[in-house]
Amino acid sequence: MLRSITQYRPVTAKKLTELRYWDNLSVDYRKTFLVASEVLPFRVNEYVLENFIDWSAPEDDPMFRLLFPQEGMLTRSQFARIEAAQNATSTDLREAVRVTREELNPHPAGQMTDNIPTLGEDILDGIQHKYAETALFFPSAGQTCHAYCSFCFRWPQFVGEPAWKIQAREAAQAVSYLRCHQEITDILITGGDPLIMNSKNLRRYVEPFLAVESLKTIRFGSKAVTYWPHRFLAGEDAADLLSLFEEIVASGKSLAFMAHLTHSRELEPPEVKAAINAIRATGATIRTQAPLLKHVNDDPVVWAKLWTDCSALGIYPYYMFVERDTGPSGYFRVPLWRAHEIYSSAISRVSGLSRTARGPVMSSHPGKVVIDGIVEVHGQRALSLRFLQAREPTFVGRVFLAEFDETASWLDDLRPLGGGEFFFEARGKPTEPAAPQWTAPERIMGGVHA
Ligand code: SF4
Known part of the structure; x- marks a missing residue:
């Protein structure tokens, strides 16, 4: 039976160890929490603890992973560094935390x-x-x-x-x-x-x-x-x-x-x-957006339900983002081809009203880039990408192709199909008017990863 909570009470890392929820966590997880929460900000409140987490098996719960630091959010060496510093002076610990945060591309x-x-x-x-x-x-x-x-x-x-x-x-x-x-x-x-x-x-x-x-x-x-x-x-x-x-x-x-x-x-x-x-x-109008996160929502059924329920409540589905390359992003990373597959599968399960959701979208340095599909050009697989929004306005709407890379999870991991550099990487060159910079693929694979 859920407790009704009508007063806001924040819960910090220290406070958590004093609450009954702490007893539901395994010894291994508690150690992970005590180390990782030195580096990664942690704050929950009694309402979310009570309403969103299944405390009979918290460590398998997607909302728990959304709210609590996890093993794998720090690399082994970062984890070892913080663990060692916890047994040293507070100055050493502060320095170890500072160095680790710098490594997380703030x-x-x-x-x-x-x-x-x-x-x-x-x-x-x-x-x-x-x-x-x-x-x-x-x-x-x-x-x-x-x-x-x-x-x-x-x-x-x-x-x-x-x-x-x-x-x-x-x-x-x-x-x-x-x-x-x-x-x-x-x-x-x-x-x-x-x-x-x-x-x-x-x-x-x-x-x-x-x-x-x-x-x-x-x-x-x-x-x-x-x-x-x-x-x-x-x-x-x-x-x-x-x-x-x-x-x-x-x-x-x-x-x-x-x-x-x-x-x-x-x-x-x-x-x-x-x-x-x-x-x-x-x-007011309400729109919804969120990143696609491994261990939390990397399932088309979850997205389809979210968007359908949103539409029923009068909320417009807006963006499915690709997790940004900062903080513990390695833990949440989903390869771009897989992100596209999840998006395509989710959008195919919802009615037209929920198909206002765009994705998967990278909010990258040059702009918002959507992965439109996986295509085949002269026998070579490629990702088809497009600028939805751009620092340089003439880039908006431009389509470009990147070599298919099974491990790529961000724009920086991609290389242009056919070599050279992407048009948006060219420094000091005049920008061309918006025009598709590609030739039609021989066969559109429609998001199916072969
Ligand atoms: S996603 Fe929004 S609510 Fe969550 S920590 Fe970031 S700013 Fe806060």
Whole structure:
């Protein structure tokens, strides 16, 4: 029988060892947890512990793997380094943790270099501008979450390294930037999870954007719907939040709630459904996106159920991402050909309304690249890829081919079919107008891996 939990109580690594859940974990797992959680951020809450994990066999549970560090998230040598340092001084341990985190590629895809905008002489804090129409805004009070996902590519935001944090103390600079860049129609308020803030704080960040006429859509990136649905249901602060949503819609801007939904199980609790209804009643739209993760959701049946259940609840399936090359990504990695196979199988099981989901998509340095299929060109297998979004706008829609590689799990692992370099790797060369850069394959294999 589930305990009803209506008050938010975070659970840290230290706190977990004092709770009854700890007793359900094997001795081997406890050792893994105590070592890996030194490096990887860990935070859950009583609601997710109670509602999403099967405590009769937790270590086989996909939601457990989504929330708890696992063996294989650190390499053997990293694990041994931390284990040894735990028996040394606190300075040694801190240094071992720092070195290990550096090895985990904390800022992939040029996040700390190529995406940070300037205004005059100023480098702007807490804003990223990668694609012409969309800017990301990171309010400093929103750089944590109701629980942490073990895969999260935003993990450097959570580990207390000030130099790694992307954050803005207020919205004024971002507003000035938007006024100078009227091509930006969408702002994504993200984190962490911006809905970790109370509504008064959130309002302080959001209201200035309502006065920017060129801005058409305000997006929130959040997992609060499933990690803490009572954020939308209980008390004065929830009512304030929903009023803020209504005010955004009443201002004439579109409010797009970008929900992180990783597994179909997340939609089961009745309070999650109630939270979704409450958000939609404000006039906001909800879209869902998540990465494909080995050990968690690498099963087309799970995705098909997630997308079908989303559509039934009025949520638009949006993206199936490829897990980014950061943090413990080696544990979650799915080869690109297999990712395409899972996507194709999942999308073939859902009705047309759920086929709004695009994937598998790599959010890479040059842009969002979707794997469209596995094709055969003059007897050679290849991956057919296409830019959905790009740092360089003329790349959008361009199709390109890469040699089939059974082990490739990211764009950087691929080589162009026929040799040379990909067109987007060419530095200092003028870009050509958008045009398919390929010849029709002799036979489309339609996602079937032979
Ligand atoms: S809720 Fe979102 S930002 Fe927070 S850890 Fe999960 S994926 Fe990352």
